[in-house]
Amino acid sequence: MTTAPSRRGGRTRVGRFDRDIxxxxxxxxxxxxxxLTSLSEREVSTVSSEELAEAAGVNSAKLRKDLSYLGTxxxxxxxxxxxxxxxxxxxxxxxxxxxxxxxxxxxxLGHALAKYSGFASRGFRVAALLDSDPRRxxxxxxxxxxxxxxxxxxxxxxxxxxIGVIATPASAAQEVCDRLVAAGVSSVLNFAPAVxxxxxxxxxxKVDLSIELQILAYHEQRKxxxxxxxxxxxxx
Amino acid sequence: MTTAPSRRGGRTRVGRFDRDIxxxxxxxxxxxxxxLTSLSEREVSTVSSEELAEAAGVNSAKLRKDLSYLGTxxxxxxxxxxxxxxxxxxxxxxxxxxxxxxxxxxxxLGHALAKYSGFASRGFRVAALLDSDPRRxxxxxxxxxxxxxxxxxxxxxxxxxxIGVIATPASAAQEVCDRLVAAGVSSVLNFAPAVxxxxxxxxxxKVDLSIELQILAYHEQRKxxxxxxxxxxxxx
DNA sequence: CGGAGTTTGTTCTCTCGTTCACAAGCTCCT
DNA sequence: AGGAGCTTGTGAACGAGAGAACAAACTCCG
Numbered sequence: 001m002t003t004a005p006s007r008r009g010g011r012t013r014v015g016r017f018d019r020d021i022x023x024x025x026x027x028x029x030x031x032x033x034x035x036l037t038s039l040s041e042r043e044v045s046t047v048s049s050e051e052l053a054e055a056a057g058v059n060s061a062k063l064r065k066d067l068s069y070l071g072t073x074x075x076x077x078x079x080x081x082x083x084x085x086x087x088x089x090x091x092x093x094x095x096x097x098x099x100x101x102x103x104x105x106x107x108x109l110g111h112a113l114a115k116y117s118g119f120a121s122r123g124f125r126v127a128a129l130l131d132s133d134p135r136r137x138x139x140x141x142x143x144x145x146x147x148x149x150x151x152x153x154x155x156x157x158x159x160x161x162x163i164g165v166i167a168t169p170a171s172a173a174q175e176v177c178d179r180l181v182a183a184g185v186s187s188v189l190n191f192a193p194a195v196x197x198x199x200x201x202x203x204x205x206k207v208d209l210s211i212e213l214q215i216l217a218y219h220e221q222r223k224x225x226x227x228x229x230x231x232x233x234x235x236x
Numbered sequence: 237m238t239t240a241p242s243r244r245g246g247r248t249r250v251g252r253f254d255r256d257i258x259x260x261x262x263x264x265x266x267x268x269x270x271x272l273t274s275l276s277e278r279e280v281s282t283v284s285s286e287e288l289a290e291a292a293g294v295n296s297a298k299l300r301k302d303l304s305y306l307g308t309x310x311x312x313x314x315x316x317x318x319x320x321x322x323x324x325x326x327x328x329x330x331x332x333x334x335x336x337x338x339x340x341x342x343x344x345l346g347h348a349l350a351k352y353s354g355f356a357s358r359g360f361r362v363a364a365l366l367d368s369d370p371r372r373x374x375x376x377x378x379x380x381x382x383x384x385x386x387x388x389x390x391x392x393x394x395x396x397x398x399i400g401v402i403a404t405p406a407s408a409a410q411e412v413c414d415r416l417v418a419a420g421v422s423s424v425l426n427f428a429p430a431v432x433x434x435x436x437x438x439x440x441x442k443v444d445l446s447i448e449l450q451i452l453a454y455h456e457q458r459k460x461x462x463x464x465x466x467x468x469x470x471x472x
Numbered sequence: 473c474g475g476a477g478t479t480t481g482t483t484c485t486c487t488c489g490t491t492c493a494c495a496a497g498c499t500c501c502t
Numbered sequence: 503a504g505g506a507g508c509t510t511g512t513g514a515a516c517g518a519g520a521g522a523a524c525a526a527a528c529t530c531c532g
Contacts, residue, residue: 062489094453112347210360220398220422223437258519314479
């Protein structure tokens with residue numbers, strides 16, 4: 001949960017369908033969506049909150065409450081229509097339209113991201129790959145050539161890019177971020193291990209591979225200590 | 237935030253130094269650690285909560301409260317000794333020892349993870365790379381050869397591996413997870429877009445690239461709607 | 473040595489999120 | 503048509519985390 005200070009500003013509440021959905025719920029909608037897609041592929045047409053919650057790995061009450069923020073798409077005594085619900089979630093998240101993204105920094109991770117099929121299948125189109133190393137420019141990764149970072153403004157403008165992905169080393173992240181913002185990008189997904197500062201209107205989310213491992217290590221260590229203490233007690 | 241139902245079970249509270257640190261705090265400790273390392277490299281020896289909070293991108297009150305769970309390592313009127321604090325955080329997370337990890341699924345992402353330098357520098361040693369595709373076995377990625385999935389038990393046992401990383405397609409994730417658990421791994425970092433079910437004593441954390449993008453898309457869409465509504469109002 | 477100036481550690485309040493529990497509402501069977 | 507049996511949607515209780523605010527404790531200067 002690493003994001004900008006969460007929707008303050010414009011609390012104007014224009015338009016009644018501007019109900020406001022908790023951040024925690026938003027973060028789960030994509031999971032429900034995935035579960036629904038999987039059910040749909042298996043030709044399941046109706047699902048109960050209990051079953052869907054199980055598939056998504058959450059509590060069923062939480063699931064129902066989450067869905068209730070979107071509207072009342074279920075039928076009591078029956079459950080939810082898989083395709084109907086799927087459509088409404090996708091619509092709410094904004095996946096009924098396509099989003100153009102650029103990936104900056106085509107190292108190991110950038111490569112992997114460029115080839116990752118999970119983006120395209122969910123309505124994200126990689127508009128360009130950018131790198132600051134002139135020797136890499138022109139090289140092809142999958143279908144796309146690597147462009148020079150200097151072409152950023154033009155690419156963002158012509159492809160209407162709203163989202164930028166940063167996969168550079170930490171040392172370059174802030175500068176790249178600034179350039180993205182200057183070019184007009186207003187959402188950033190940051191894989192570099194660095195804290196980015198951005199203007200108010202820009203959203204940043206961060207994914208940090210080594211932090212996740214460190215959190216696991218903490219729990220792992222606790223398990224080990226716990227076991228050792230147990231042993232000590234049983235010997236005493 | 238995708239993890240096991242948070243430390244229930246063995247609430248035995250053996251040993252008094254088993255103070256229990258909130259999950260939210262644990263998730264931030266690695267960030268503080270990184271900021272401290274960076275300060276240390278710049279030869280800064282003392283830092284105030286205000287400065288460190290700024291570097292970590294959090295509120296200073298939150299930072300102080302987080303640190304207070306670990307003990308009282310600061311000095312009023314002065315601040316924190318950078319190296320001293322850094323050591324104590326590293327110790328708390330369990331980074332004073334090395335952790336062996338295995339990576340399963342050497343596709344695009346697995347490749348990138350295998351070569352990612354951020355692991356080694358934080359005390360995580362990649363003990364082996366595994367893939368189920370026999371044609372890939374033997375191939376080298378960086379320093380390591382790809383091993384067959386069947387060698388898992390042996391590798392986990394001989395290298396004392398506690399943490400497994402899953403970078404397979406979603407369809408294989410659960411089976412790989414089961415094999416990891418059977419081999420003795422008790423923490424899993426899952427990059428596959430699938431919900432894993434594991435026994436009580438195993439921790440799972442999930443990183444999902446496309447979910448992060450979807451969350452950004454939602455906010456992006458709201459910005460767009462907000463702007464449109466504003467426009468409508470100003471025209472009325 | 474004493475007081476001004478800092479900065480931590482902690483208490484208190486408030487907000488946000490989770491979970492329980494149940495009434496409302498649907499279907500199906502008799 | 504009416505009742506039994508489900509399943510949703512939501513009110514209310516609970517718990518965790520964030521942030522403000524301040525007393526305690528240190529340094530430094532005169």
